[in-house]
Amino acid sequence: MSVFLSFTVLGIVSGAVYGILATGLVVTYNTTGVFNFAQGAVGMVAAFSYWQLWQDWHWPFLLAIAFVVFVEAPLLAIAVEFVLMRRIHGATVERSLMVTLGLLVILLGIATIFWSSPEVIRSVPAYFTAADGTVASVHLFGANGVTIQDQQLMIVVVAAVVAVLLGVFLRRLRLGVAMRAVVDDPELVAMAGAKPYRLSQMGWALGFMLAALAGVLIAPLVGQTGLTSTQLTLLALNGFAAAVVGRLRNLPMTFVGALALGLITQYCVGYLPGHINPGLASVLTEVVPVLFLFVALLVIPAARLAPAGRLAARPSPKVVTARQSVAGAVLLVAGFVVLAAMVGATALATLSQGLAFGIVGLSLVLLVGYAGQVSLCQLTFMGIGAFTMGKTLGGDSWWGLLLAVVVSGAVGALVALPALRLRGLYLALATFAFGEVMYSAFFGNSSVISDGTSIGVGRLRLPFMHTVSDRAELIEVAVAAALCAVLVGLVRRSTLGRRLVAMSDSPAAFATVGLSSVRTKMVVFTLSAAMAGLGGVFYAGQQGGIGANDVQVFASLTLLLFVAIWGIRTVTGALLGGLTAAALPVLQTHLPTSLADLTGLVAGIGIVLLARHPDGILGMEWLTSRVRLPFGGEEADAGAVVLDHEVARAA
Amino acid sequence: MRSSWTTRWRVPPEHESRPVVTGAAPALEVDHVSVHFGGVAALSDVTLRAEAGVVTGLIGPNGAGKTTLFNVITGLQHPDRGSVHLGGTDVTHRRTHVRARLGLARTFQRLELFSTLSAADNVRVGLEASGRAVASTAVGLLERVGVGDEASVPVSSLPTGSARLVELARALSTDPRVLLLDEPCSGLDERETDALSRLLTSLAAEGRAVVLVEHDTNLVLRVSGTVHVLDFGQVIATGTPDEIRRDPAVQKAYLGHAPERGGAGAGGGHPST
Numbered sequence: 001m002s003v004f005l006s007f008t009v010l011g012i013v014s015g016a017v018y019g020i021l022a023t024g025l026v027v028t029y030n031t032t033g034v035f036n037f038a039q040g041a042v043g044m045v046a047a048f049s050y051w052q053l054w055q056d057w058h059w060p061f062l063l064a065i066a067f068v069v070f071v072e073a074p075l076l077a078i079a080v081e082f083v084l085m086r087r088i089h090g091a092t093v094e095r096s097l098m099v100t101l102g103l104l105v106i107l108l109g110i111a112t113i114f115w116s117s118p119e120v121i122r123s124v125p126a127y128f129t130a131a132d133g134t135v136a137s138v139h140l141f142g143a144n145g146v147t148i149q150d151q152q153l154m155i156v157v158v159a160a161v162v163a164v165l166l167g168v169f170l171r172r173l174r175l176g177v178a179m180r181a182v183v184d185d186p187e188l189v190a191m192a193g194a195k196p197y198r199l200s201q202m203g204w205a206l207g208f209m210l211a212a213l214a215g216v217l218i219a220p221l222v223g224q225t226g227l228t229s230t231q232l233t234l235l236a237l238n239g240f241a242a243a244v245v246g247r248l249r250n251l252p253m254t255f256v257g258a259l260a261l262g263l264i265t266q267y268c269v270g271y272l273p274g275h276i277n278p279g280l281a282s283v284l285t286e287v288v289p290v291l292f293l294f295v296a297l298l299v300i301p302a303a304r305l306a307p308a309g310r311l312a313a314r315p316s317p318k319v320v321t322a323r324q325s326v327a328g329a330v331l332l333v334a335g336f337v338v339l340a341a342m343v344g345a346t347a348l349a350t351l352s353q354g355l356a357f358g359i360v361g362l363s364l365v366l367l368v369g370y371a372g373q374v375s376l377c378q379l380t381f382m383g384i385g386a387f388t389m390g391k392t393l394g395g396d397s398w399w400g401l402l403l404a405v406v407v408s409g410a411v412g413a414l415v416a417l418p419a420l421r422l423r424g425l426y427l428a429l430a431t432f433a434f435g436e437v438m439y440s441a442f443f444g445n446s447s448v449i450s451d452g453t454s455i456g457v458g459r460l461r462l463p464f465m466h467t468v469s470d471r472a473e474l475i476e477v478a479v480a481a482a483l484c485a486v487l488v489g490l491v492r493r494s495t496l497g498r499r500l501v502a503m504s505d506s507p508a509a510f511a512t513v514g515l516s517s518v519r520t521k522m523v524v525f526t527l528s529a530a531m532a533g534l535g536g537v538f539y540a541g542q543q544g545g546i547g548a549n550d551v552q553v554f555a556s557l558t559l560l561l562f563v564a565i566w567g568i569r570t571v572t573g574a575l576l577g578g579l580t581a582a583a584l585p586v587l588q589t590h591l592p593t594s595l596a597d598l599t600g601l602v603a604g605i606g607i608v609l610l611a612r613h614p615d616g617i618l619g620m621e622w623l624t625s626r627v628r629l630p631f632g633g634e635e636a637d638a639g640a641v642v643l644d645h646e647v648a649r650a651a
Numbered sequence: 652m653r654s655s656w657t658t659r660w661r662v663p664p665e666h667e668s669r670p671v672v673t674g675a676a677p678a679l680e681v682d683h684v685s686v687h688f689g690g691v692a693a694l695s696d697v698t699l700r701a702e703a704g705v706v707t708g709l710i711g712p713n714g715a716g717k718t719t720l721f722n723v724i725t726g727l728q729h730p731d732r733g734s735v736h737l738g739g740t741d742v743t744h745r746r747t748h749v750r751a752r753l754g755l756a757r758t759f760q761r762l763e764l765f766s767t768l769s770a771a772d773n774v775r776v777g778l779e780a781s782g783r784a785v786a787s788t789a790v791g792l793l794e795r796v797g798v799g800d801e802a803s804v805p806v807s808s809l810p811t812g813s814a815r816l817v818e819l820a821r822a823l824s825t826d827p828r829v830l831l832l833d834e835p836c837s838g839l840d841e842r843e844t845d846a847l848s849r850l851l852t853s854l855a856a857e858g859r860a861v862v863l864v865e866h867d868t869n870l871v872l873r874v875s876g877t878v879h880v881l882d883f884g885q886v887i888a889t890g891t892p893d894e895i896r897r898d899p900a901v902q903k904a905y906l907g908h909a910p911e912r913g914g915a916g917a918g919g920g921h922p923s924t
Binding site: 037495498499501502504505506508509510511512514515516517 | 725726727746747748751752755756757759763764765766767768772773775776777778779781816821822824825
C-alpha cells in the first residue's frame with residue numbers, strides 16, 4: 001500500500017508541474033493563436049536563472065524566485081513578442097511553429113553559453129530542509145502510510161492556486177475576456193478600444209511566467225545530478241500531452257490530463273519490471289509521456305476540416321523548370337568536384353555531411369515546403385536509413401542503399417498512418433513524439449546500439465575503387481544530392497506536386513474536387529522519409545557509422561530551421577540549410593568556447609528574418625530581383641511556360 | 652468517416668455518361684438536417700431538393716445558415732440530425748472527397764483557392780483529380796467562365812471577382828452533376844454578373860443541378876426555377892420565383908415587416924458583403 005501511495009504522491013506532484021507548464025501553453029495559444037514549442041525551454045532558462053541567482057550569486061532565495069517568475073519571464077516574453085511574434089499574427093501553422101522552434105533553439109543556445117561548462121554541477125537544494133539538513137517531510141496515513149516532502153506539498157498547493165486564479169482571470173475579468181478575443185480578431189478588439197498588442201503581450205507574459213514557475217518548482221526535484229538543458233526542455237513534451245488532452249482550450253481538462261500523465265508515468269515506473277533495473281525507469285519516464293502524447297493525439301478528436309477562409313498573399317508560384325533543374329545539378333556536381341580537389345580533410349568531411357543533410361533538407365522541401373506537413377523527426381528517418389545500410393551486406397553495398405531507402409520510406413508510411421487524421425500542429429507534435437520515442441527506445445537503447453558507440457556504416461562501394469576516399473565520398477554525395485534535387489523539381493512539376501501544394505493551400509477545396517488528403521499525405525510522407533533515409537546512408541558513410549547522438553530530435557529541429565531560414569520551398573535553400581547545419585559546429589570549434597553558441601546565434605538571427613520573410617533568405621525580394629538561383633526559385637514560372645502552349649491550343 | 656477505405660471501391664471513379672432518367676431520384680436531397688453550434692441552432696430541420704437541369708436558388712439574410720447548409724452537403728460539417736442524398740445515394744456519412752467523386756462540386760463564400768498555384772493550375776488539379784485532364788483543358792474552362800486571360804496569373808494576385816470565377820472553373824473541372832455556388836457574384840460588376848447568369852442557365856441546361864446562394868436576390872429570382880428561403884436556420888418558404896416574391900413571410904424576413912406596396916423585387920436592396 002505504501003508503495004502505491006508513494007508513487008501516487010510522486011505522480012500528483014509531477015502532474016502538478018506539468019499542469020502549470022501546460023496551462024501556460026494553453027493560455028498563450030488561446031490569447032495569441034501561437035502554440036509555443038519553446039514552452040519547456042522557457043522553463044529551462046528559468047530553472048537555470050534561479051540556480052544562478054540563488055546558488056551562484058547568493059541572492060536571498062525568495063528574491064531569486066520572485067525575480068525569475070515576475071521580472072525575468074515577463075520581460076523575456078515582451079521582448080519575444082516584440083521582436084518575433086508580432087510579425088506572425090495570423091500566419092500559417094507551419095510558419096508560427098517554425099518561429100517558436102527557432103525560439104527554442106535560441107534558448108538552448110543561451111543555456112549552452114551560460115550554463116554548459118561540465119565542471120560545475122548545477123543542482124538546486126530542496127525548498128525546505130529539516131534541522132538535520134535532510135529534505136523536510138511529513139508522514140501521513142499512519143505507519144503504512146507515505147512520506148511527503150514539504151516541497152512536494154507546496155508544488156501541489158501552488159498548482160491548485162494557479163488553476164483557480166487563472167480560471168477566475170480568464171472567465172470573469174474584463175482583461176481575460178479581452179485577451180481571449182484578440183486571437184479571433186485583433187482589429188475588432190482594437191475598434192472596441194483595447195490595444196491588441198498589449199493584450200497579446202499579456203498572453204505571452206502569462207505563458208512565460210507559468211513556464212518559469214514550472215521550471216523553478218521542478219528545479220530541486222531534478223536531484224543531485226544537476227540541471228541539464230535538454231532534459232528540462234523536453235519537459236515540454238509532458239506539457240504538450242496535457243494540453244492536447246485539454247484540446248488546447250480547456251484549462252480544467254488540461255489539468256486532468258497533466259495529473260493522469262503524472263500518475264501513469266509514475267505507476268509505470270513503479271509497477272513495470274523497471275523497478276529492478278534503474279536504467280529502465282529513466283527510459284520509462286522519457287517514453288511514457290511521449291506515448292501518452294501520441295495516444296492523446298489520436299484519441300482526442302482534432303480540429304475538423306473547416307474552410308480556413310484565407311487567401312494568403314504569398315508570392316507567385318516558384319516552379320523549377322526542367323532545364324534549371326538539370327543545369328543546377330550539373331553545376332552542383334562540377335562545383336563539388338572542383339572543391340573536392342582543393343580543400344583539406346576537415347572541409348571534405350564537413351561538406352560531405354552538409355550535402356547529406358542537404359538531401360534530408362530536400363526531403364523537407366517536399367514535405368513541409370510543398371505539402372505543408374511539418375515533420376520534426378526527419379533525422380530519425382535519416383538514422384533509420386543509415387542503420388539499415390549498416391546492417392546490410394557489410395554496410396557498403398548498393399543493395400544496402402536500396403534497402404535503406406525502402407525501409408525508411410516504409411517507416412515513414414507507418415508514421416504517417418496514425419498521423420493522417422492529424423493536421424498542422426497536431427501532426428508536428430506527433431512527429432516530435434515519434435522522433436523522441438525512436439531516440440530513447442531505439443537508437444539510445446543500449447541493446448540496439450551500445451552506449452556511446454555507433455553502428456558501423458561503410459561508404460557506398462564504387463566499381464573501380466578499392467576504398468572510397470574522402471574525396472570520392474564527397475563526389476558521391478554531390479551526385480546523390482544533385483539527383484535528389486532534380487527529383488524534387490520533377491515532383492513539383494508533376495500532378496503530385498500540384499496536389500501537394502493544393503492540399504497545403506486549401507485542404508477543404510482539395511477535398512471538394514474529389515482528392516483524398518489521406519492518400520496524398522501517405523505518398524508524400526513515404527517519399528520524404530525515403531529521401532531522408534538516402535541522406536542517412538551518405539551521412540553515416542562519411543563518418544563511418546550512426547549513433548544515438550546523430551538522431552536527436554533537437555538536431556532535427558535545427559536542420560528544419562536552417563532549411564526554413566534559407567527557404568523551405570526552394571531546392572537551393574535545402575542544400576544551403578544542410579551545409580549550414582554541418583558547418584556551424586565545425587566553425588564553433590575555432591571560436592573560444594566562452595564566446596558564443598554559434599548555432600543558437602545564427603538560428604536567432606535567422607529566425608528574426610524568418611518572422612519577417614516567410615520564404616526565408618532566398619525568398620527576399622532584394623535577393624530575388626538581383627540573383628538567379630541554380631535550381632530556380634525566383635521569377636521562374638514554369639506554369640506560364642506550359643500554359644503558353646495551352647493558350648495556343650485553346651485559341 | 653472511417654468507412655472511406657471500404658466504401659471507396661463502391662464509388663464510381665468516373666461519370667462519363669449522365670443518364671437523365673425521368674422519375675429518378677433528385678440530384679440532391681437534404682432531409683431534416685439540423686446543426687447546432689453550442690446552443691445556437693444554425694440549421695433546424697431543413698429539407699430541400701435540387702433537380703437536375705434546374706437552378707435552385709437559396710436566399711436568406713446573413714447568418715441564415717446558407718453556408719452551413721453547403722458545408723453539410725459537401726461533408727465539411729456533420730449534421731446533428733438528418734441526411735443528404737446525391738442521386739439517390741445516401742452520402743450522409745461519406746467523406747468530402749467521396750461526395751465529390753459522386754458528382755458534387757462547390758465554390759466558397761470566403762475564397763478557398765490554391766493560392767500558390769496559377770489560375771490554370773487550380774483548374775488542372777481538379778481536372779487531374781477526375782481523370783479529365785485530356786478531355787478539356789484548364790484554359791478552356793477558364794475561358795468558359797470568362798477569365799481565360801488570367802490563366803497563367805497566380806491566383807493570389809487576382810481581384811476577388813476574377814478569383815471567384817477561377818473557383819467556379821475549378822468546380823466545373825470535375826464535371827459535376829450537382830454544383831453548389833456560394834455567392835459567385837460578389838465582387839463582379841454588372842456586365843460580368845449578366846454573363847454569369849447566362850452561364851448558370853446554360854450549366855443547368857446541360858443537365859446539372861445548380862444550387863445558387865446569392866445576396867443579389869433579383870439575380871436569384873431571375874435565373875432560378877425553384878427558390879428556397881432560409882431564415883434563422885429554417886426553410887420559411889419554397890416555391891417558384893413568383894410565389895417567393897409574393898410570400899409575406901419572405902418579405903418579413905428580408906425587410907423586418909411586410910411591405911406596404913407590391914413585393915416584387917423585395918430584398919433587391921440587400922447589400923452584398
